Amino acid sequence: MRVLQIDIGNTFIKWRLLVSGIVNSRGRVLAKNPNLFFDRLKDIAEVDVIPISSVASLDFNSLISEKLLEIFGRAPWFCASTDKLIGVTNAYIDSSELGVDRWLAIVAAWAEFRRDVIIVDSGTALTIDVVDQKGSHLGGYIIPGGALMERALLSDTANLSCNYFSAGQESRPGNNTTQAIKNGIALAQVGAVHSILDNFQKDFIDKGMPAVVFCGGGGELLRDLCKLESFWRPDLVFEGLEIATRELL
Secondary structure: OEEEEEEEOOOEEEEEEEEOOEEEEEEEEEOOOHHHHHHHHHHOOOOOEOEEEEOOOHHHHHHHHHHHHHHHOOOOEEOOOOOEEOOEEOOOOOHHHOOHHHHHHHHHHHHHHOOOEEEEEEOOEEEEEEEOOOOEEEEEEEEEOHHHHHHHHHHOOOOOOOOOOOOOOOOOOOOOHHHHHHHHHHHHHHHHHHHHHHHHHHHHOOOOOOEEEEEOOOHHHHHHHHOOOOEEOOOHHHHHHHHHHHHHO
16 A cells, blocks of 8 residues: 655645555645645656645645546545544544644654643644543644744844844743743743643643653754753654555545
């Protein structure tokens, strides 16, 4: 079985090819350049199934679908958030309102740990979701990601400039404006994670601390800054997509 998994996010289109369940190849391109994405797929000879996690617009998804059908002769399957999946219950009253990437990450994290778990996905936005040991999603938080925080600050202030990705961030005070911005953003992100852990401490006190799982493009850096006993799972959305494909398709 050859499965082409695709994750269309706000910033990147990522993909990986599974052959008999083993990752054979992978890649990513900026979402604003879909033609480059299609060009990269020409190296893949054939596929049997094309499951997709997408937070893009309907028009963009239609473009992707038409082109994949043209390239492989197969229509893709767009995964959607559901009320339940493999024992995990969605907290949203309308499950379709929960971003499918968040849902897949939630399902994959709980499937691995089968205990209280907090999923920290650092991308264009920072999302933090909480699931208890019974598989009940307790809800989550959506916070602007680092680049969005920087953009918001710089767009509404004069005489400031900063390249958020140009150098490392720390939680200490900055000794120049650029570093103060970068470190302030880092402090806000780290503070959010620790605050949520503190808020839920009372719920987990009798069972030990929950598993904290980081994913997303900025997840590894944020994990380092948080200095927590935690787990790094860069393929969490893909792993959730694999579960959903097996259970729903």
